[in-house]
Amino acid sequence: MDNLRDFFKKGDVLLLTLCVCANLFGIALVYSATRYDPALHSYPLKQAIFLCLGIVIYIVITFVDLEFLLEKWWKVFLVLGLAIILLLLPFGRDDGTGNRSWVFLPGLSTGFQPGEMAKLAYICVLAWLINHQRSFGVSRFTSLLKYAGLTMLFAGMLAALSGDYGMVLVYLFIFVIMAWVGGVQKRWFLGVGIPLVAGVILLWNFVLPHTKFWTDYRIMRFRVVFDHSLDPLGRGWQQSRSLLAIGSGQITGMGYLHGKQTQSALSQNLPARHTDFIFSVCGEELGLLGCCVVLLLLFAIILRCVWVSRQAKSRMSAYIAMGIAAMLMIQTILNVGMCLYVAPVIGLTLPFFSYGGSSTLTLFVAMGMVSGIKMRPLPSWLKDRT
Template identity: 35%
Template sequence: MFNDSNRLRGVLRNMDIPLVFLTVITALFGILMISSAGGTRYVIIQSAAFFIGICGIVALMILDYEYLAQISLYLYAASVLLLILVLIPGLGAVRNGARSWFVLGPVNFQPAEVIKIAFIITFAKQLSENDSTINQPKTLLKLLAHLGILCVLILLQPDFGTASVFICIALVMLFTAKISWKYVAGGAAVVAAACPLLWFFVLQDYQKSRIISVFNPEQDPMGTGYHVIQSKIAVGSGKIFGTGLYKGSSQVNNLLPERHTDFIYSVVCEELGMIGAVLVILLLTLIILRCIYIGMNARNSLGTYICTGVAAMLIFQVFENIGMCLGLFPVTGITLPFFSYGGSSLVTTMLAIGLVLNVRYRCRMINF
């Protein structure tokens, strides 16, 4: 009995209780908003994903993150294999113009979501092994190949939004590894030079229309600009205190498409007003800051890179989704962590938090 008591105290002492609390509260808040935006069916599926996510966190807590890094080669190979399989007609299903889903009976699974976790682990492992040579061209080429293979396979779906998440994660992790500014400047110059080529030869017409609609949604109010216009109306109609939960006019009149997924933040603004909108941002900001804090106090660079990668993933998705709902960024289909409906998205987000908790749990020697 005495040993069990000591073990429990040891677990609690090394567990990051604030992050656990923030994760659970934010996920439950998200399920509440989905109940208003989508209905009972979506709540059941999202609740099941929440339970799976909790189980995933527990499983990750058992495995030392350094062990996960040791099997990074297998994780990367599995990631590449899944991204190849999903491109094969008959295996991968098309949703919203992208062949990015596996359909297993009643379960829809987007492999690129969970592969974000594998990428954070594998990229962190490669960075930790090359800390001292990060600015050598050979090392950078290997790192870019690591990222590039996954991004090319995702772009073949095509899914530019998800690919941009991977790129953001990699860039922030490279900054953390103190990549030289000359490479940053060179990369920015290459991107700037490539933009015209992407516009004229790579982007499809519907993707160009989404970008144009950000600047002038009224140009096609019943087409590409419709989502943006209705989202901005919903956001503005909430004012300070909102119309009330389950009482949003966009729900009653069925005006806002994808209420429970892409535009869940618009529903929050409409039904809970500015107070609810700020609360969502506050909760997500606290989670991100906690991830960064744990990374700064990790026991090694591997743990730091893992936490940085998770924080980068959350930051990019929060900025892009909220900016999309406010009409500041193009509509890309990137979900709002914890709030947008989607089992793959919620499980991935919770597994990411599980990685950070894993790093915190082992930030010092655990004594029972």
């Protein structure tokens, strides 16, 4: 009881409230999105169980002093993160999109995504590394090689073992944001970013069109974004239906449980409606107003993570909170962009709203880490110093 009292006194109850509200909203959307198929009727209940577990995990993780653990055992975080990804070798399974991004361990009826869980270990180790390199120079070339090497190790293993390039993009974005707030000089971002963008433009316009890869399904996912008429019945089908669903909802929507595509018995009408395209379900049934509520909740959670980062007792804790904020930000941008047909379909779910056990539990672990950082603020006598 004393620990619970301490949590409500020092932990981030506001962040937990925001996360629970978002997840409850998500469960309501999942319920609507799974009514068309009796085989999916248990999903809302499962998601509610994941929410209850997530709340317990959030409270427990709040009392974990991440900074102390990282200072002592950062190598354990590194090995554990890589070991989780390596589970894809013997236990990886195709998720239906051509990616082996799911792991089903013997004896377990449900699977999980190693890429989701390994993100938190990656954020923690990268935060420790950036903080450790401050004494040597954050922007030194050797320091940058270490950051990039760590990122390529995680992202490269994930790409090679699963082919989940959407998750790889999340890792890269987290790296950029954490390097930026860690103090890496802007000249490095310009020096790497400008040639990289120029290379992608040249590759896209002058090299790929003359190769066999131009019609590869991964490239087609990007091509249909620039030309919606290119493959409307193939690679552009999911996003075309998504855009139709969101557009038909208009301002107030068709009404909860009354969306034509959401409630259609044909799964092809709105594919992956309870996972990747849950935002489209919201747009069709609750309209622009419902979508604004979803985005405001996610924005508030991200903003709270940034606020905690600003109040953190140390740079390393601040980097962890910002890394988690970056994770939420890029997943939200890419998922909503995917639903609006301005980003390719890359299999990323909408945080807190999409159905998924491993995603939900990972998010609550991450939020618990932020709450733990908030629980250990900088002493008041140090706050007054520059």
